[in-house]
Amino acid sequence: MEPHNKQHNIKLTCTEIGGLWGIFNQESMNVQFLTYFLHHLQDEEIKPLAKEALHISEGRLEKVKQIFLEENFPIPEGFSDGDVNLAAPQLFHDVFTLSYLYMTNRLGMINFSYFASNNVRLDILDFFTECIHTTTEMFGKAVKLMLSKGIYDRPPKMEYPKEIEFVQKGSFLNGIVGKKRPLNAIELSEIFFNIERNYFSVIIMLGFAQVINDKKLKNHILRGKSISEKQIQFFNDLMMAEDLLGTVTVGMEVTASTVSPFSDKLIFALINMLNSVDISLISHAMSVTMRTDLTAQYSKIIAEVMNYAKDTFDILIEKEWLEQPPLVTDRKKLLE
The missing domain is CATH 1.20.1260.10 (Ferritin, core subunit, four-helix bundle)
Known part of the structure; x- marks a missing residue:
């Protein structure tokens, strides 16, 4: 997506500052964990996905830094390579890296959508929109790899309803007393x-x-x-x-x-x-x-x-x- 030209007279609002500040800390944390996982990772199927995720997080960090520098806004400290000891033995087996990618990108889709909905400066909105796009792609890739490895536990299946129904008085909310209806x-x-x-x-x-x-x-x-x-x-x-x-x-x-x-x-x-x-x-x-x-x-x-x-x-x-x-x-x- 081509970025909108920033109008220099429009300063960042509290929602844009809060979103960018939160993303910086989140991604600087991500970079440290992914760097450590990759240092020990042996699985040749998971490794390219972890490298891609690390590249994306590093790119987001640089983008937020660039925005803050242009705004003369102090760059957060976040986390650094001093927070990780690469010489330490492997703490999690390789498959956990895939679990980490799946979960962080699943939660990322939720967070980025929330941040994007609170922004009105179009260059910042473009940035969050791109974050949603890349996070959704990474989530899909993680699910696909988990399925191929047989380690993805699908949500429960249920029978399709045969017709539409409307809620009957009282029955739908029952749970603590009386007969409980099935889960919807x-x-x-x-x-x-x-x-x-x-x-x-x-x-x-x-x-x-x-x-x-x-x-x-x-x-x-x-x-x-x-x-x-x-x-x-x-x-x-x-x-x-x-x-x-x-x-x-x-x-x-x-x-x-x-x-x-x-x-x-x-x-x-x-x-x-x-x-x-x-x-x-x-x-x-x-x-x-x-x-x-x-x-x-x-x-x-x-x-x-x-x-x-x-x-x-x-x-x-x-x-x-x-x-x-x-x-x-x-x-x-x-x-x-």
């Missing part, structure tokens, strides 16, 4: 992807807990792993109760290494991001759910994840690992 397609989809997302979290939390030395940080990571496992257990049990097959793991993706390849700061930045994504997607699931038992469960899950996210945030502040997002001018302070 939207609810089942949200349950499946909740399980899938939490399996990813369990694997990465296990790897992080295995290599981090600080006891307090290790316990916090294990707590996050336990929260994800509880969600998986609940939703798998629910699917089984509905006479649907639960979703199962495809295998262990963590090696026996106990040497950390990542800085504690990088580890907790990713956990912080996963918390944010989890809260957003669980909230979305609750908003489209029409059965009261599921709504009640989602409310409990959100409360638990928000509490964990708050404690994660406190650790980031305590360790001085959290870079301050751009603030608006404090007018009250100027008037003192």
